[in-house]
Amino acid sequence: MRKSMPEQNTVPTSHEVGSFFRQSETSLFAIILICGGLLAGLAFLDSGQHGLSLVGLGVALGITFMGFQYGFASGWRRFLQIGDGSAVSLHFILAALCALVFIPVTASGLGPSGSLAPVSVSLFVGAFIFGVGMQLANGCGSGVLFSFGGGSGRMIVALPFFVMGSVIGSVILPTFLTFGSLDPIEIGASLDLSGKLGLNLLLLLGAAGLFFWLGRRQGFGLTKRMLGATILIAVLCWAVFMVSRHPWGVTFGFTLWGAKIANLIGLPIEQTTFWNWPGPQRALTHSVLSDTSSLMDFAMIVGAGLWASLSGAFGKADWPDGAQLFAAAIGGLLMGIGARLGFGCNIGAFLAGTASGSMHGWIWFVMAMAGSVLGIRLRARFGF
Template identity: 45%
Template sequence: MASLVLPRPHWPGLLLGLAGVALVLALLPQPAKLPVFAVALALGVAFVLLDYGFAGGYRALLEQGDGRALGASFIAPAVAALVVLPVGLLAEGFGRFVAPIGLPLLGGAMVFGVGMQLANGCGSGTLVAAGQGSRRMWVALPFFCLGGVLGSLMVPAAMRLPDLGVVDFGALLGPWGGLAATLAVLLAGALLVLRGAWPSAAALRAGAIIGVLAGLMFLASGLPWGITTGLTLWGAKVAMMMGADMPAAAFWAEGWTRAALEGPVLALDSSLADVGLLLGALLAAAAQGRLRHRQPLGLRGAAGAALGGVLMGVGARLAFGCNVGAFLGGGASGSLHGVLWVAATLPGCWLGIRLRPVFGLPTSPGPAAPPPHPPRSPPSALPAP
C-alpha cells in the first residue's frame, strides 16, 4: 500500500505570512474591514491551490486555438453576478462597476494585454505569484504601481474622448431581467471563445469557486472585487513620500480618490484586499513547500517584468480595471464593458506574445495551461471602490 506523502512546509515563509497577517490585523483601521481581509486571504489561498491564472489562457487561445482555459473563466463573473447584480440594485449601501464603452476602454485593455504577456501575469496574478516568492513578480509589482500612477494622470483627458456611453443591463431591464441578460451575454462570450470545445470539470469548478469568493468580497465591501485601484494608491503614496504633489492632479483632487490618498493605506478596500491576496498566496504556498523564490531571473526577464508592469498599470487605469475589476467585476455588475474588455485585450495579448522572446519568455503556455483568473479600478467619475 502506497504511503501518503504530506507536503513539507517552508517554515520561514509560513512564519513570515503569519507575521504579515498579525501586522495587518494590528493596523486595521476599523473592525468592519476584517471580513474584506478574511475573504482576500481566502482568495489568495484559492488561487494557489487551484493554480488559477489568466495569462496562459490567452496564450493558449491565440497560439494554439485552444479556448478552454479562457472560456472557463467566464463562469467566475456569472457566479458572482448572482449576488452582485440583484443586491447592487435592490440593497442600499452596495454599488456596481459600470463603465462607458469608448476609446479609453479599448485602448487601455490593449495596452494591458501587452503588459500581461510581458510580465507573465495579470493584476491578481502579479500579487499571487509575488506571494509565492516569484522574483519576476517582485520586479513587476512596483512598476505596476508606477504605471497605475501614470495612468491616473491620463484619466481626465481620456474621459473627454468620445464614447458610446454605458450599457447597463440592470438599469435597462431591472435586477432579474438584467441578471438574465448578463448571464446570456457571458454564456455567448464563453461559447465564442470555446468554439465547440468544452473545458474540464476542474477548470469550471475553479472558476466557480473564484466567483463565489468574489461574491463574498462584494458582500463584505459593498463593491465588486478589484485589484488595480489599490496598486495605484500604493504608487501614489510612494510618489507623495518622494515629494510629488499628487493632490494637485485632477484624478486625485477630490472625492474618494482624495480621501484614499489622505487616509491610511489599509482603509481602501482594494488596497486591503491586495495585501490579503498576497499574504493568502504566501501562506498557501509556504504550507505546501511550493515557494518560487529560488527561480532565477535574468536581466532580460527583469526588463520584461518592469515594462509589463508599467503597461498593465497604465492600461488598467484607462480601461477601468484588469481581469478582476473590469472583466469579473464589470461582468458581474451587468455592464457590457466587462465582456468587451476581454475582446479588446486580445490584440494586445497577440502583440505581447510576439514580444515575449525578446525578454527570454516562452511563447507557448505548454500542454496543460492553467485555467484563467481574473480586476477594480474606476476613475473618479465612476463609483468609488
C-alpha cells in the first residue's frame, strides 16, 4: 500500500529564518554596504554634499536606533500595561533637548524652521488610528524602518502596507480637513524668545518628570545607557534640522514611494488634491532621492542593516505566525492612513511638533496614546 507523503510546511519557521541569517551575515553586510555606497553616490549626484550629509545622518540614526532598540510603541505599551513610564519620560527628554535648538534657531530667522501643523479633526482621528496601528504592528514609523533593516519578518510585511496606507491617507486628507481645522497654535507665541523657550521646556520636562515619577512608583527608573542614547539621537536630530532646514520626519517618504508606484501602474495619483499642493507636487515630479524624508528613510534602513549584520541581530530574526503577520499588515495600513491624517508619526508629529512648540504635537501624543489602549486590547486577538 502506497504511503502518502506528509504535507510540507512552506512557511519558514523562526529557527529556519534565524539560521539562514546567521549563515549569511558576512554576505549580507557586504551587500548592504554596497547598497549604502550606491545610495550615497546617487544622492551626491542628485544633490551634492547636501544629499551625502543626509545619507550619513540617516545611516547614523539607523545604527543608533537599531543598536539601542530605541522605539516608541513598546515603551508606550509598557507604560499602559505595567506602569513603566521610563521610555515615555525619555521621549519627552528627547523633545526637550530638540527644543533647545529648534525654537531659538527658528526665531533667529537663519533658515531652518520648526514643525507647525493645524489643529484639525483629521489630527485627532489620524493620531488615534496611528496609535492603534503601531501596537498591532509592534512598531512606529522609525521602528518599522530600523526593524525592517534588521530583518524583522513582521516589519517586512508592515512596511508595504504602511506605504499603501500612506497613499490612501493622502487621498482622503483634503476631505478630512473640510470637517474642521484651526490654524497652527504655537505655544508661547506672544512671549519673547526666552519666555517661549522656557515655557515649552517647562511643559516638556514636566511631562518627562511626571512619567518618570509614575514609573518610579512601580519600581522602574532611567538607565544611563538609554539616557546616553537619547542624547545621541538629539544631537543627530539637531544635525538633521540644520542640514535639511526642518525637523526630521519619516512618513512622508513612505507616502512618496507609494505615489511613485501608483504612477508607475497607471493610477492618476497626480490628479488628486494632495498631490497638487506645492510641496507634494514638487516631490512627486522629482527623484525620490530629492526628498529629505525619502532619502533618510533609505539611509536608515541601510544603517540598521549594517548594525544588524555586525552585531549578529540578523541571526535572531524571527518569522511570526500568520495571525501576527496579519496584525502587522493591518497595523501598517492603519499607521499609513493615520500618519497622513495626523501630519506625521511619533517622529514627525509628536517629537518634531512638541519640540517646535506646536500644540498639534501634544494633541497627537494624547490621541495616539488613546489609540494605543485600543491597539493593546486588539493584540490579544492576534496571538500576542
